[in-house]
Amino acid sequence: MRLNVTDFRNHAATRLEVGQEARFVVLTGPNGAGKTNLLETISLLAPGRGMRRAAFADMVRHGSADGWAVAAQVSGLTGEVRIGMAFSAASDDQKRQVRLDGQSVRSAGVLGEHLRLSWLTPAMDGLFAASASHRRRFLDRLTLAFEPAHASRVVALDKLLRQRNRLLENLRANAAWLDAVEAQLAEVAVAVAAGRISAVTALAGAMKNVESPDFPFPSARLRLEGWVENRLAESPAVQVEDAYRQRLAESRREDAAAGRTLTGPHRSDLLVTHAAKDMPARLCSTGEQKALLVAIILAHAHAVRARLGGHPPLLLLDEVAAHLDATRRQGLFAALAALGGQVWMTGTDAGLFAGLAEHAPCAAFHVEDGQVRPQT
Numbered sequence: 001m002r003l004n005v006t007d008f009r010n011h012a013a014t015r016l017e018v019g020q021e022a023r024f025v026v027l028t029g030p031n032g033a034g035k036t037n038l039l040e041t042i043s044l045l046a047p048g049r050g051m052r053r054a055a056f057a058d059m060v061r062h063g064s065a066d067g068w069a070v071a072a073q074v075s076g077l078t079g080e081v082r083i084g085m086a087f088s089a090a091s092d093d094q095k096r097q098v099r100l101d102g103q104s105v106r107s108a109g110v111l112g113e114h115l116r117l118s119w120l121t122p123a124m125d126g127l128f129a130a131s132a133s134h135r136r137r138f139l140d141r142l143t144l145a146f147e148p149a150h151a152s153r154v155v156a157l158d159k160l161l162r163q164r165n166r167l168l169e170n171l172r173a174n175a176a177w178l179d180a181v182e183a184q185l186a187e188v189a190v191a192v193a194a195g196r197i198s199a200v201t202a203l204a205g206a207m208k209n210v211e212s213p214d215f216p217f218p219s220a221r222l223r224l225e226g227w228v229e230n231r232l233a234e235s236p237a238v239q240v241e242d243a244y245r246q247r248l249a250e251s252r253r254e255d256a257a258a259g260r261t262l263t264g265p266h267r268s269d270l271l272v273t274h275a276a277k278d279m280p281a282r283l284c285s286t287g288e289q290k291a292l293l294v295a296i297i298l299a300h301a302h303a304v305r306a307r308l309g310g311h312p313p314l315l316l317l318d319e320v321a322a323h324l325d326a327t328r329r330q331g332l333f334a335a336l337a338a339l340g341g342q343v344w345m346t347g348t349d350a351g352l353f354a355g356l357a358e359h360a361p362c363a364a365f366h367v368e369d370g371q372v373r374p375q376t
Contacts, residue, residue: 030345077116350375
């Protein structure tokens with residue numbers, strides 16, 4: 001990968017080149033050096049708002065009045081491709097502009113045709129104790145690696161829900177409009193739920209890859225709980241769509257009183273259980289929750305590789321080794337090497353990655369004050 005970053009976060013002008021032979025790319029340096037910022041630029045090479053879900057305007061380097069730009073040359077699913085993107089602080093729509101091989105594209109969704117990504121960040125450590133909305137976003141990101149079109153469906157779902165909520169403010173005057181919106185909403189809702197179910201099923205199937213007695217991470221059981229999802233497990237999608245449309249019509253007064261739609265995939269939850277202990281993840285220790293997250297990300301990478309005919313996703317693991325003991329670190333490194341893809345990792349201490357090169361070729365860089373240099 002060749003990466004050029006301009007005025008992004010604390011990087012004024014950073015160039016980084018890593019050969020395909022490097023299976024591990026390690027970025028070390030002090031806190032605030034810009035390691036995670038580099039991972040964030042890579043996360044923007046896929047559909048979505050990146051690993052921090054930040055506004056594009058917030059990514060502009062402090063002191064720069066123009067905006068930011070990221071250019072990368074990567075070996076993707078269709079071969080070598082040049083991806084360029086830029087954000088102008090003066091833009092009216094506050095969106096990034098995306099180019100593929102020098103040609104402008106209308107939507108960032110097309111990036112999913114070239115690169116699939118998955119990541120793990122410290123901000124995700126509280127996932128199991130957080131609200132259901134956090135777990136839905138987590139699952140949507142995992143689903144996106146299987147099916148790039150899932151992102152547009154989630155956006156459409158949110159838009160239709162907002163439209164319905166506005167119409168509910170005046171039921172009598174807008175009943176016909178409500179019928180039309182609810183028909184669209186039912187169709188999109190079932191598609192979103194089906195995509196999530198497919199992802200959870202793939203994850204469950206791939207979890208066998210982390211169930212070896214020698215593997216230092218616990219196996220997780222995953223289940224998607226929700227009104228639409230529960231019915232899709234028993235009935236064809238077309239029947240569930242009709243049932244949900246009827247449910248929406250019957251609950252108009254209740255939803256109007258609440259000021260929101262109370263039933264649908266926007267209320268679903270991803271339930272995770274520590275398989276060996278038969279314990280909900282939210283009740284596990286902090287260390288066990290972290291280990292479960294690692295296991296899920298690894299299982300996801302295996303599932304994506306199987307879905308894409310042997311092409312694993314590019315993994316971005318921010319501070320992943322910091323709170324793992326030596327046994328789990330080495331187990332993680334071995335598992336990542338077995339996947340066969342490229343993995344980017346960050347850490348404050350280069351010693352955390354001792355022995356990494358024994359598992360696969362490694363490229364190491366030191367990051368400080370927005371500057372990057374090869375690690376000696």
